[in-house]
Amino acid sequence: MRIGILALQGAFTEHKIMLEGLGAECFEIRQLKDLYSGPVNGLVFPGGESTVMDKLLRESGLFSPLRGMLEKGIPVLATCAGLILLAEKKEDGTPPCFGTLPVTIRRNAYGRQLGSFQETAPFEGIGDFPMTFIRAPLIVSAAGQVKVLAVTRRYEMTQGISQEFPAAVLWQNQLAMSFHPELSGDPSVHAYFLNMVQNAASLSEGRPA
Ligand code: GLN
Numbered sequence: 079m080r081i082g083i084l085a086l087q088g089a090f091t092e093h094k095i096m097l098e099g100l101g102a103e104c105f106e107i108r109q110l111k112d113l114y115s116g117p118v119n120g121l122v123f124p125g126g127e128s129t130v131m132d133k134l135l136r137e138s139g140l141f142s143p144l145r146g147m148l149e150k151g152i153p154v155l156a157t158c159a160g161l162i163l164l165a166e167k168k169e170d171g172t173p174p175c176f177g178t179l180p181v182t183i184r185r186n187a188y189g190r191q192l193g194s195f196q197e198t199a200p201f202e203g204i205g206d207f208p209m210t211f212i213r214a215p216l217i218v219s220a221a222g223q224v225k226v227l228a229v230t231r232r233y234e235m236t237q238g239i240s241q242e243f244p245a246a247v248l249w250q251n252q253l254a255m256s257f258h259p260e261l262s263g264d265p266s267v268h269a270y271f272l273n274m275v276q277n278a279a280s281l282s283e284g285r286p287a
Contacts, residue, residue: 079275081120082107084144086134088126088159092260096268097122102275110139120153120275123160125212125258128185131159132175141175148178148252153278155271156254162215164254169218179252180221181244187216188232188256196262201228201246204266209245209257217244217256224249230256251278 081097083090085106094104105115121144123131135141148154148164156164156179164179188195194212201207207228220226228246246255246267251274259267 079103079119079272080117081122082118083122084124087130088124089258089260090124093122093124096260096265100265100269100272102272107140113143119279123154123156123163125158125160128159128162131163145176148176151251153251153274157258157260158212158214158256161254161256164252179249179254180224181247182218183215184218185215186213188214197230197232199228199230204270207266208262208264210261211257214256217247220244220247
């Protein structure tokens with residue numbers, strides 16, 4: 079399995095370390111030619127600053143080919159700012175980046191007053207997982223077909239809103255979360271993603287996973 083990690087900015091090295099620890103081959107995507115350096119079985123969009131990434135994606139010419147790959151269903155793991163890149167809608171009304179994931183997000187919702195925090199909660203298919211939030215986007219709503227794999231009650235505790243919100247979602251081959259699984263020391267989410275990549279590769283080769 080060969081995974082391309084968007085490395086324009088942000089926390090990409092930690093994903094590489096996690097995935098390589100699980101036996102995957104990784105390469106960094108910084109410029110257009112990186113996309114054509116060999117087969118690409120999956121993508122990772124890391125945390126960082128989504129507005130900067132959006133700008134660099136367009137300036138580097140990476141935006142269109144990556145959107146094409148997403149539209150064709152390449153498996154992607156998107157964390158924090160990466161989730162913002164995929165989201166179909168942003169509550170502040172600014173235009174989406176790729177807009178391939180039918181969720182609405184609120185940027186920086188787990189805001190400055192919190193800095194970062196960790197909350198352990200069940201993640202479907204994994205079990206309890208330590209979720210690290212860093213100035214993270216809130217998934218305000220998700221379309222009916224989007225599968226919610228983990229929720230957080232943390233927003234309720236800090237904002238007085240009595241509601242659980244999705245913290246990790248899956249739609250088609252897009253696995254996205256508000257938190258940073260690469261900083262948890264627990265490789266389960268990355269293993270879950272590699273399993274998706276394996277299944278997608280087996281399907282496209284016409285044999286069972
Ligand atoms: N606040 C960042 C943004 O809006 C996301 C934070 C993160 O990725 N840790 O892009």
